[in-house]
Amino acid sequence: MIGTLILTFLLLHIAAALAIGFWLLMTSMKQEGWLKSLGTVFAWLIIALAILLMLTSTVTGIRFMTDKEYRKGCPMREMMRQDGMQQKMMNQDMMQQQSEK
Numbered sequence: 001m002i003g004t005l006i007l008t009f010l011l012l013h014i015a016a017a018l019a020i021g022f023w024l025l026m027t028s029m030k031q032e033g034w035l036k037s038l039g040t041v042f043a044w045l046i047i048a049l050a051i052l053l054m055l056t057s058t059v060t061g062i063r064f065m066t067d068k069e070y071r072k073g074c075p076m077r078e079m080m081r082q083d084g085m086q087q088k089m090m091n092q093d094m095m096q097q098q099s100e101k
Helices: 002-029 034-066 068-072 075-083 085-100
Strands: none
Touching: 002 034
C-alpha cells in the first residue's frame, strides 16, 4: 500500500517536472537574446533531472521487486523480531528496576 502511494507521488512529481520543463522550453523559444539562452538551459536542466529521477526510481523499483536482500531491510530489526529481543530486554530492565527498589 505504502509503496504504491510513494510510486504515485514520484510519478506525479516527474510528470509535473516534465510539464514545467517543456513549458519553459517553449516559452524560451519565443524570447530573444540572453533570455532565450537562459530559459533553454534551465528547461533542459529540469527535463534532464526529471528523466534522471524517472530512471532512478525505475531501477530502485525493479531492484526492490527482484532482490530479496534489498527488500529485507535492516538485519538488526529482523534479529530483534525473530528472537523477541525487545521483550527480553524489557523484562531485564523491569527486573533490574524491581531489584533496585
